[in-house]
Amino acid sequence: AQRVTQPEKLLSVFKGAPVELKCNYSYSGSPELFWYVQYSRQRLQLLLRHISRESIKGFTADLNKGETSFHLKKPFAQEEDSAMYYCALSDRTGNQFYFGTGTSLTVIP
Amino acid sequence: EPEVTQTPSHQVTQMGQEVILRCVPISNHLYFYWYRQILGQKVEFLVSFYNNEISEKSEIFDDQFSVERPDGSNFTLKIRSTKLEDSAMYFCASSEQGANEKLFFGSGTQLSVL
Numbered sequence: 625a626q627r628v629t630q631p632e633k634l635l636s637v638f639k640g641a642p643v644e645l646k647c648n649y650s651y652s653g654s655p656e657l658f659w660y661v662q663y664s665r666q667r668l669q670l671l672l673r674h675i676s677r678e679s680i681k682g683f684t685a686d687l688n689k690g691e692t693s694f695h696l697k698k699p700f701a702q703e704e705d706s707a708m709y710y711c712a713l714s715d716r717t718g719n720q721f722y723f724g725t726g727t728s729l730t731v732i733p
Numbered sequence: 734e735p736e737v738t739q740t741p742s743h744q745v746t747q748m749g750q751e752v753i754l755r756c757v758p759i760s761n762h763l764y765f766y767w768y769r770q771i772l773g774q775k776v777e778f779l780v781s782f783y784n785n786e787i788s789e790k791s792e793i794f795d796d797q798f799s800v801e802r803p804d805g806s807n808f809t810l811k812i813r814s815t816k817l818e819d820s821a822m823y824f825c826a827s828s829e830q831g832a833n834e835k836l837f838f839g840s841g842t843q844l845s846v847l
Contacts, residue, residue, distance in 0.1 A: 668838040720789050725775035
């Protein structure tokens, strides 16, 4: 079953424009939600976790349980934000981790 | 910041050959994972490992795959008889307290099966 859906494979925005990367999930129970980022030629790294409710590099994500969404947002995109972004879900046991298909974000100068 | 290390960065092998992909997790981490990403596709979970045994495995992780922690520092993924469709980037990850904590990923091993 598809647990994490990222509907956009590619997303391009102009520098300074707002950006929103969509993520929807399906999971019974209370999952943990994450956003991971992979910059060009670098390893996957954690961007943020919903339970931390923190803002990293200007990005935020709000867990909407009613819509089962965890969209990633930034009010003003920067060129260095160009990367591959993966939404991910973990089960409560901590043994499994499900990635979405990823969204490639390009910020146009 | 401590890192997960994977070797080799690129492995080329003939179909039917055995390959071993190596990972050195962060030293105080207890949970270990293997993922793979076929070119142009999503990152897929293969297996999780805790307390010297497999915790969970996906349907991808069939009898051709095995994992081992041979010496307390390395965490290996073995593919017994590689197939063309095993060509992918394989990522190792580790976590201190499980997948609902921060996973640290290695830089990956690109496996090419010819």
